[in-house]
Amino acid sequence: MFRFALRPAKPGAGSPANRPALPIRGWSRIGAAVLVTVLLLGALAFVYWKTRPLDERAVVEISGQLRALKELEARWDTLLLRSATDTERGYESAVNLVPMVGKTLRALQQSSTRLSSSTLQDKLPDMIGAFQEKNAVTVRFLSESNFVTTSLPEAQQWFIEYLSALRTTRRVDETTRQALLNLDRVATQAAADLGAFAIDGSTERARSINDALTAIGEARPDYTTARLTIAREALVKLGREVVSRKQLSVELFKVISESTAGQELDAVITGFETELRVAAAEQQRYRTALIWYAAALLALLAYFGWRLAQSYRMLNQVNDDLKDINESLDRRVTARTAELSSALAELQQSETQLIQSEKMSSLGQMVAGVAHEINTPLAYVKNNLGMVDDRLGTIVDLIEHFDQLLRMLQSTDTPEQQLREQFARVDRDLEAMRNRNTLGELALLVQDGLHGIDRIAEIVLNLKDFSRLDRLKVQVFDVNQGLESTLLLARHLLKGVEVRKLFGTLPPVLCAASQVNQVFLNLVTNAAQAIEERGPGAGLITLTTKAVGHSVMIEVRDNGKGIPPDVLPRIFDPFFTTKDTGKGTGLGLSISFKIIDQHRGKILVHSRPGEGTTFTVLLPANQSAASVEDDDPPAPAATADGSAPTMPAALSAP
Ligand code: ADP
Numbered sequence: 001m002f003r004f005a006l007r008p009a010k011p012g013a014g015s016p017a018n019r020p021a022l023p024i025r026g027w028s029r030i031g032a033a034v035l036v037t038v039l040l041l042g043a044l045a046f047v048y049w050k051t052r053p054l055d056e057r058a059v060v061e062i063s064g065q066l067r068a069l070k071e072l073e074a075r076w077d078t079l080l081l082r083s084a085t086d087t088e089r090g091y092e093s094a095v096n097l098v099p100m101v102g103k104t105l106r107a108l109q110q111s112s113t114r115l116s117s118s119t120l121q122d123k124l125p126d127m128i129g130a131f132q133e134k135n136a137v138t139v140r141f142l143s144e145s146n147f148v149t150t151s152l153p154e155a156q157q158w159f160i161e162y163l164s165a166l167r168t169t170r171r172v173d174e175t176t177r178q179a180l181l182n183l184d185r186v187a188t189q190a191a192a193d194l195g196a197f198a199i200d201g202s203t204e205r206a207r208s209i210n211d212a213l214t215a216i217g218e219a220r221p222d223y224t225t226a227r228l229t230i231a232r233e234a235l236v237k238l239g240r241e242v243v244s245r246k247q248l249s250v251e252l253f254k255v256i257s258e259s260t261a262g263q264e265l266d267a268v269i270t271g272f273e274t275e276l277r278v279a280a281a282e283q284q285r286y287r288t289a290l291i292w293y294a295a296a297l298l299a300l301l302a303y304f305g306w307r308l309a310q311s312y313r314m315l316n317q318v319n320d321d322l323k324d325i326n327e328s329l330d331r332r333v334t335a336r337t338a339e340l341s342s343a344l345a346e347l348q349q350s351e352t353q354l355i356q357s358e359k360m361s362s363l364g365q366m367v368a369g370v371a372h373e374i375n376t377p378l379a380y381v382k383n384n385l386g387m388v389d390d391r392l393g394t395i396v397d398l399i400e401h402f403d404q405l406l407r408m409l410q411s412t413d414t415p416e417q418q419l420r421e422q423f424a425r426v427d428r429d430l431e432a433m434r435n436r437n438t439l440g441e442l443a444l445l446v447q448d449g450l451h452g453i454d455r456i457a458e459i460v461l462n463l464k465d466f467s468r469l470d471r472l473k474v475q476v477f478d479v480n481q482g483l484e485s486t487l488l489l490a491r492h493l494l495k496g497v498e499v500r501k502l503f504g505t506l507p508p509v510l511c512a513a514s515q516v517n518q519v520f521l522n523l524v525t526n527a528a529q530a531i532e533e534r535g536p537g538a539g540l541i542t543l544t545t546k547a548v549g550h551s552v553m554i555e556v557r558d559n560g561k562g563i564p565p566d567v568l569p570r571i572f573d574p575f576f577t578t579k580d581t582g583k584g585t586g587l588g589l590s591i592s593f594k595i596i597d598q599h600r601g602k603i604l605v606h607s608r609p610g611e612g613t614t615f616t617v618l619l620p621a622n623q624s625a626a627s628v629e630d631d632d633p634p635a636p637a638a639t640a641d642g643s644a645p646t647m648p649a650a651l652s653a654p
Helices: 023-051 056-085 089-112 118-167 174-200 203-218 226-258 261-410 416-436 438-467 479-489 513-530 588-598
Strands: 475-477 497-503 509-511 539-548 551-558 602-608 612-620
Touching: 023 261, 056 089, 056 118, 056 226, 056 261, 089 118, 118 174, 118 226, 118 261, 174 203, 174 226, 203 226, 261 416, 261 438, 416 438, 475 513, 479 497, 479 513, 479 539, 479 551, 509 513, 509 612, 513 539, 513 551, 513 588, 513 612, 588 602
Parallel strands: 497 539
Antiparallel strands: 475 509, 539 551, 551 612, 602 612
């Protein structure tokens, strides 16, 4: 027995070799390391993401667009005012402003999508809406004021025409003259007012112009002319339209002036600039944090690198140790293997010797049994021959007396008296033989002797059958016949034991017959030895055979003392015996187990102390030799009450 340790086990040494390999703790450590790494990397990614610059181009674009819009907004009111006065350039400039604003708004809207700015998201849509509304109102305003500026000269022309027509009208009387003069004054004043109204758009002027136009329209001088009528109607119509359109343009201008677009633009510009400033400051903060974080990570990395280098060194050390240990282990294993091989060889030799000794012991017992078995017939053959020898003396005497009588009869000089005496002697001998029935006795003695010799021949034949010494190889074997010859040889053990045979029809088994017979004999011997009470109705051994699937089942059941549970697991161990010295070797079952195992069979045991034991042997049937027949009901019980001499187990070497 040898042991080795990677290192001397110092408590708390902490070397990897000393640490217990606990897979669950290992996994949880790996999990924690992965989690920490993910968290660190996540934090790094977050900080880095926070330091990323804004889309510079978008910022520049948006800032430029906001500035341009601011400039347009600043120019807006002035241009609108100019458009009202400066008919040509004012209108042109103002009209050009509208698409410029629209274009800038669209560009701004597009650029804002490239930047995630809360100000732009929150305020830009309202601001754009306000500008679009202002633009739309401006378009209407420009149209109205353009109408006014373009129609004003025409209206003034009609004033001139009206005044001229008025002045050429005949003044028939003073009333008419006064009325015409009045109309002239009203029209002149209205013409002047219209010019001023086109510039200032004041409500009072509009009212006075409208009043004047009403007065002009309603006045009907007595001597009116067609020219006056045309001029009056055209003047009133155009004058009213110019006034109302101018009023509308004034209203629209008011709406434009009150538009919140400019303030909203300012709010957007201020908000956007503040946001940019805040973002820049935040970016700066995160940059500083990133630098610190990266430095900390580098330090951590350096620490882990250092630990790794240390672990690597330690690992190398452990590896070297392991290599040394492995080499020494290899050497020890080689030495150990050599030791084991020689031990195995020794063991095999001792096993062979053991089996041999068991065989010798069994053979010794068997020889004693056979001798005992042969002894009885031999004894009465000897006795009979002795008696024949004894009877032969009488016959020899008779033959001798006959011989003397013959010789006397052949000789001529034999006295008659002698002849008579010889006849009487022969007659006496014959009478005695007849009386004693010597010949009948002799015939009987010879017959008995022959019978004894027959018994001996039968025993020898059984012995031969049992051991099959002449056929040691594997052969087709009839299990039932094997059991029969086993019983015959174990007859001496079965005195006072009833043997019940429940034999089924079996397929043949391919096996070493002498070895399987040896197993049967061991089981029957053990069963007989386990039965302590003998006599009618006491000891019973039941032998059952059956074909079970592709196997043959042999069951040896006894109603003996049984096997205690603590003994049961050891009965197949070599040399385990509970029997007295000289009665058991403790090898019978271990050899039986080996034999059955070599035949790829099974041997099972079931026992109840006080009730009996059942050994079950399963042997594979020889499928090629004969097909397995269906299970036949077991044959009726046959009782063999042994009266033969002792015949112990015969073991042949496996
Ligand atoms: P042995 O018969 O020489 O003792 P075995 O190997 O044949 O050796 O048997 C070992 C032991 O098993 C026996 O000593 C006995 O205690 C027990 N045994 C075997 N067969 C029986 C049985 N039929 N009834 C009771 N005990 C048995």
